Amino acid sequence: MVTAIRDHLPVLVVVAPLCVSFVLPTLVRRLRLAEGLTTLIAVIGLSGAGYLASLVLSGGGTSTVYSMGGWPAPWGVELVVGSAAALMLLTAAMVSLPAVLFSVNHLSQEVGSSNRAVWFYTLFLLLYGALAGMAVTNDIFNVYVLVEVAMLSCCGMVAARTDSRAAESALTYLILVSLGSALLLGGIGLIYIITGHLNMGYASQELSRIWQDYPRVVRLAASFFLVGLGVKSALFPLHVWLPDALSCAPSPASAVLSGLAVKGYLICLMKVLYNVFGGSLIQQLALDKIITVLGMAGIIAASLFALAQDELKRRLAFSTVAQLGYALLGMGLVNASALTGALFYMAAHAASTAVLFLAAGAIVTATGKKRVSELAGIGRKMPVTMAAFTVGSLSLAGVPLFAGFVGKWNLLLGSLEAGNWLGAAAVIVGSVLCGAYLFPVIRAAYLEPAPSDDKRQDPGWLQKLSMILLGAAVIILGVMPGPFLKLARRAAVDFIAVR
Amino acid sequence: MLLNKLLINYPYFAAVILFAVGAVIVLTRANLIKKLIGINIIESAVFLMFAAAGNIRGGVPPILDQTSPGRVYVNPLPSALMLTGIVVSVSVSALALSLVYRVYKAYGTLDARRIAEMKSEVRDRW
Numbered sequence: 001m002v003t004a005i006r007d008h009l010p011v012l013v014v015v016a017p018l019c020v021s022f023v024l025p026t027l028v029r030r031l032r033l034a035e036g037l038t039t040l041i042a043v044i045g046l047s048g049a050g051y052l053a054s055l056v057l058s059g060g061g062t063s064t065v066y067s068m069g070g071w072p073a074p075w076g077v078e079l080v081v082g083s084a085a086a087l088m089l090l091t092a093a094m095v096s097l098p099a100v101l102f103s104v105n106h107l108s109q110e111v112g113s114s115n116r117a118v119w120f121y122t123l124f125l126l127l128y129g130a131l132a133g134m135a136v137t138n139d140i141f142n143v144y145v146l147v148e149v150a151m152l153s154c155c156g157m158v159a160a161r162t163d164s165r166a167a168e169s170a171l172t173y174l175i176l177v178s179l180g181s182a183l184l185l186g187g188i189g190l191i192y193i194i195t196g197h198l199n200m201g202y203a204s205q206e207l208s209r210i211w212q213d214y215p216r217v218v219r220l221a222a223s224f225f226l227v228g229l230g231v232k233s234a235l236f237p238l239h240v241w242l243p244d245a246l247s248c249a250p251s252p253a254s255a256v257l258s259g260l261a262v263k264g265y266l267i268c269l270m271k272v273l274y275n276v277f278g279g280s281l282i283q284q285l286a287l288d289k290i291i292t293v294l295g296m297a298g299i300i301a302a303s304l305f306a307l308a309q310d311e312l313k314r315r316l317a318f319s320t321v322a323q324l325g326y327a328l329l330g331m332g333l334v335n336a337s338a339l340t341g342a343l344f345y346m347a348a349h350a351a352s353t354a355v356l357f358l359a360a361g362a363i364v365t366a367t368g369k370k371r372v373s374e375l376a377g378i379g380r381k382m383p384v385t386m387a388a389f390t391v392g393s394l395s396l397a398g399v400p401l402f403a404g405f406v407g408k409w410n411l412l413l414g415s416l417e418a419g420n421w422l423g424a425a426a427v428i429v430g431s432v433l434c435g436a437y438l439f440p441v442i443r444a445a446y447l448e449p450a451p452s453d454d455k456r457q458d459p460g461w462l463q464k465l466s467m468i469l470l471g472a473a474v475i476i477l478g479v480m481p482g483p484f485l486k487l488a489r490r491a492a493v494d495f496i497a498v499r
Numbered sequence: 500m501l502l503n504k505l506l507i508n509y510p511y512f513a514a515v516i517l518f519a520v521g522a523v524i525v526l527t528r529a530n531l532i533k534k535l536i537g538i539n540i541i542e543s544a545v546f547l548m549f550a551a552a553g554n555i556r557g558g559v560p561p562i563l564d565q566t567s568p569g570r571v572y573v574n575p576l577p578s579a580l581m582l583t584g585i586v587v588s589v590s591v592s593a594l595a596l597s598l599v600y601r602v603y604k605a606y607g608t609l610d611a612r613r614i615a616e617m618k619s620e621v622r623d624r625w
Contacts, residue, residue: 164605
């Protein structure tokens with residue numbers, strides 16, 4: 001039994017959340033049970049991810065290959081648990097568990113009724129399963145299916161509140177993102193037509209042999225992937241849906257959307273670009289320059305937009321777009337340090353942005369105040385919430401000893417290694433701008449006097465616990481980045497070594 | 500030469516035209532239902548491209564017949580993949596239509612531009 005579970009763990013981390021999510025709709029009247037099951041799956045997911053990561057770490061970076069249904073690679077679907085997959089699984093589990101804990105006893109308030117809360121957990125588990133699948137899959141059509149599952153569940157989560165703005169922003173999201181899906185499927189089709197393979201490894205081998213015969217098709221396919229997955233992961237000029245969606249969604253959903261869902265698409269993009277096209281082909285097609293420029297533009301422009309926002313959640317949403325720019329910049333520099341930085345930063349940002357969104361959600365629930373200018377004196381009334389918010393902000397601004405710093409440092413090294421001074425400048429300017437839009441919130445919260453008729457207080461203990469857990473994760477990642485950094489570095493080296 | 504290529508590859512040509520038509524509809528029409536129709540057209544274009552890629556001229560259905568070797572079979576895989584794609588596209592349409600219904604009930608219109616105007620008024624009042 002135990003060995004069977006161990007052998008099938010790569011597929012179980014994907015299938016277990018999906019199976020439970022299909023059971024949850026039968027429990028709409030039993031919110032407690034649904035909450036318990038979701039928490040259980042999040043805990044199991046975390047331990048499964050931890051076990052797989054420890055296997056990868058102790059195995060010296062060798063990947064476990066799992067053939068679905070026992071069909072070997074060129075015919076069957078392959079799941080590969082390598083360093084990148086382990087990192088992504090671990091990040092997903094690390095952020096999902098606190099997000100679920102935050103939702104317990106709280107979600108019904110945000111989405112209107114306990115029935116709707118159970119449906120929300122259904123969608124949440126679907127998203128979690130799809131994210132785990134994106135992390136481990138090695139088949140480009142499988143990527144498409146998982147991306148669609150994630151997209152539909154995200155869309156449902158954005159529309160979970162009953163107000164009209166939620167429905168409207170979910171619809172905008174769905175329309176833009178389905179355009180992205182069509183492009184993604186087109187890219188997959190082009191790759192399949194010229195290589196005859198859907199498995200990333202085989203497609204890559206074939207592509208390196210024949211790409212010179214079809215340079216235009218390869219270029220078209222690469223741009224389809226970039227734009228299609230770019231819309232989904234809200235990369236800079238394609239981010240228009242993100243601020244509305246994140247500010248309308250319930251706070252655990254915003255935390256997971258901003259922390260994990262967009263990262264899932266980004267890791268798919270990274271896998272397709274590096275494992276199918278390969279580093280050298282990216283450079284020959286000049287894709288690396290486009291990606292680097294988009295990344296830098298995203299860091300600077302989205303940070304400036306964030307400065308202009310007064311609504312706290314919208315400010316955080318633009319911050320997300322800016323931080324995704326860092327990951328994109330690292331992807332475009334095509335060297336091991338920059339990719340290490342990008343991968344680590346994705347994990348660090350997932351934890352930091354999740355804690356920020358949960359804290360913002362707690363503030364909105366307690367006070368009904370959405371604007372930054374209305375938060376005066378809140379630090380003394382809601383100490384745990386604001387402490388968590390402070391930790392998240394310091395991490396995103398790249399202060400040493402917090403998670404964000406380690407990622408940004410590696411990105412900086414990577415840009416210098418690539419001789420890209422503009423990239424290095426963008427990393428630093430982005431951090432300064434990040435401080436400029438997040439620190440005023442903290443200053444207002446701690447240094448300005450609170451209005452006298454103030455009855456605001458911290459949320460319930462589970463919500464506090466979830467914020468403390470995430471805050472602790474941010475600090476641990478910053479002080480002892482060891483295993484995560486090791487996974488990120490090995491993943492980066494693997495990505496670069498493809499060709 | 501170019502015309503000849505287009506004639507030989509006419510399914511792909513049709514797919515490109517369909518894709519462009521769909522994209523224009525999604526990006527220029529304000530009516531939400533028309534936008535959804537545009538998305539469906541785009542998806543059909545991609546399905547057509549896949550299905551065309553699986554076809555081989557003169558191929559027979561891929562049922563192994565050992566009595567007559569040397570036959571050319573069409574590739575069944577793209578069609579199978581597109582069944583999945585169609586299922587996804589149907590679910591996206593269903594979800595999108597349910598959201599359109601909610602938006603219509605809330606705003607009383609299907610015009611995306613007017614909805615955007617109303618939304619910005621709501622935000623200004625906050």
